[in-house]
Amino acid sequence: MRFTLNGAERDITAQPMSRLLDVLREEFGLTGAKEGCGEGECGACTVLVNGDPVCACLVPVAQIADTSVETIEGLGGTHRLQRGFAAHGGAQCGICTPGMIMAAVALSENPTLEEIRHGLAGNLCRCTGYEAIYRSILLADEPA
């Protein structure tokens, strides 16, 4: 099965019903996506498939054939939102952060607060109360 992972063409043999999350973490060693609940409620495993945020714990790997998958590792560490989350307190314990950032990447450009609240409603954070996450996105390009 072929698909694009963080911009590179990949070929894998996997059980078609394997969870995309396990394939990413165990076959490719991309451990940025986390498992928080295993049922699509917490969003800690959020990755982009063809630009759309999905919970990798709910996606059978067969469904990503011929798609383009992007994970937190694909952002390279210096994406403006990664810098924003580091500077404005959007990451506390950090376990929801990769999924949260991927969901934020999928928002429209210059999102309003309401757009952010709706766009991130599928990603749980237990540390921040979300205020610092809003700041991290709205003020991403500004220093703390």
Added chain:
Amino acid sequence: MTAVGRNVTRKDGAAKTSGAARYIDDLTFPGMLHGMTVRSTVPCGRIRRIHRRFVEEHFTIVGAGDIPGRNVIALIEDDQPCLAQFVVLHMAEPILLIAHESRDALLAAHVEIEYDRDEPVFDPLASTTVLKSLGIAKGDAEAAMASADVIVEGEYRTGHQEHVYIENNGVIAVPENGGVTIYGSLQCPFYVQKAMRVLLALPDEKIRIVQTETGGGFGGKEEYPSILAGHAALLALKSGRPVKMIYDRTEDMIATTKRHPSICRHRTGVMKDGRIVAMDIEVVLDGGAYVTLSPVVLSRGAIHAAGPYRCENTRIAGRAMMTNTPPNGAFRGFGAPQTQFAMEVHMDRIAETLGLDPVRFREMNALRPGDTTSTGQLMDDDCSALEVLKRAVERSGFEEKRKTYAGTNKGIGIALFYHGSGFTGSGEVHLASKASLELTASGVRILVGSTEIGQGTRTMHAQIVADALGIPYEQVDVAQPDTHAVPDSGPTVASRTCMVVGRILERCAEEMRERIGSSAPGDYFREHGPVLITKEYEKPTDVTWDDATYRGDAYATFGWGCDVVEIEMDPDSYEVRPIRVTAVQDIGKAIHPLLVAGQIEGGTAQGIGWALLEQVVMRDGVMANAQLTNYIIPTTLDTPRMDVVIVENPSRHGPYGAKGVGEMPIDGPAPAVVNAIRMLGLDVRDIPAIPERMMEAACASR
């Protein structure tokens, strides 16, 4: 440029945002097995027979008989077994451990256990087993009650709360050097070491505990990891291979600790002008099946039960009761949110009874410098109850909104609270915490057992050391907590990591500066070699406490807070939506204002969830809604906007005047929510105030 007071870049910011930070489930070891726990399916009974219905070849199986040391989880009382052998006292109690290379094979391994069932007790008020009881007495509450113009009574209840750290509990135990190394998601590596010493009968040099990046704790990884570490270590020592045990969300929810449910009963004597003259308070906590941390949770709860108010005649009786449910444990606030919920809802009911304004009534009775608390602790100049109250009322427009919301489906409520910083009573003396600082080629390295669990320990400690030593923040490195490499700085709990451990580090840095004179640390290191400074906690001479009588200085100091919450109720569904929170909190000094705001915002959101959404449904002694699908924590759409004001009224006990901040923010939101609901004419005294409970209150008010 100095670091303290500035929003310097988090030490762990880059790793956490790039996805590079390694949490326990991200690690593997060669030859690693996966471990699984077989748990009880009855709440109370005797184990009759265990049937292993699988082919045992290639499996490692551990029961109570395989434990080399004592079958207990050493904490306060040694009453909780690591593995139940004859008797089970709660559902999901661990009985048997199984490990295998393949997770699929493990999940297919079926074990059936026969029991002789005994009658369980689930109601703490019906229980006859007291895990801990205590009393606090000041003046003569009975006589003063008799002299009061009015006596107001009430009973208030709070439910279980699940921590829902997004990373579930997990550890990996690796057998090595004739002992075991345990890597894990945990708050207190030295608690785990202490428990392993007893369980495994090994000396400390053969037990090494390493904290890996930890995806949230909130108290939920304070005592529980000792059990999980014990399980993984037993499997690792028996198999001779590394063993990974990671709970899924359901197992984490059914098996691990939760916030203690509480029942608080108040009888308060007041004069017509609003002066409180007598308080009689009964605190009952549901401890669950074993003692674990209940005595200290009860202690903090009882000490905070009279709220931040002056009253010369106070009697507080507390007890933690045994029930046949998994043990309840540490959760942010540690008993104080429960008792202050009761106090603050009761305060609004008293004000209503007397026809007084709730703000005036609080103002009249709030503690001031020179007053004493229920334990007789004299309030110092950093007592800020009146200041936080005044600022929260002004900032939120409380008085005006109370008028405009009257008669609508909107409400506004207030809560005034305080929170003791550090361990209760003589706790810090018994801990005798240590911290170290060592020179490196590029600066200094902090060596502490304090853990980073999201709150910013690494960053905040580095700021304190940088300024005390007069070097750039970037030159301060922080070691990973590893019991073989860092001293025991005490547990990372009780809002003590900044005030107590930070102060010890500040003293280390001051001595380091004396040692190296005016040299840069790196230069001194290259010329003279390594320097290591270790300091121990020093009790302030004027802080005194008597464990026997519960009199004296319960804490070196307190933080102070006032929350105003605005809500709106849907008149058809009775759903309450929080709209806005104003949180004004005096924490002495914000070493890193952004981190402090993060603590206040995060704790406030957890408090809102506890008040309105988070209902643990217990069925036959176990959590029935053990999934994130039906145990609801606040999402972006459930969390109100928060306006945080940080007040800095310095304490002489903390570094740069800092007091504790981690726990206090969860003390205020729930009573403020319920007081806002009261404005709608609904008398709610139990939380969570889910729509069903709101409707009951509405029916009762007709």
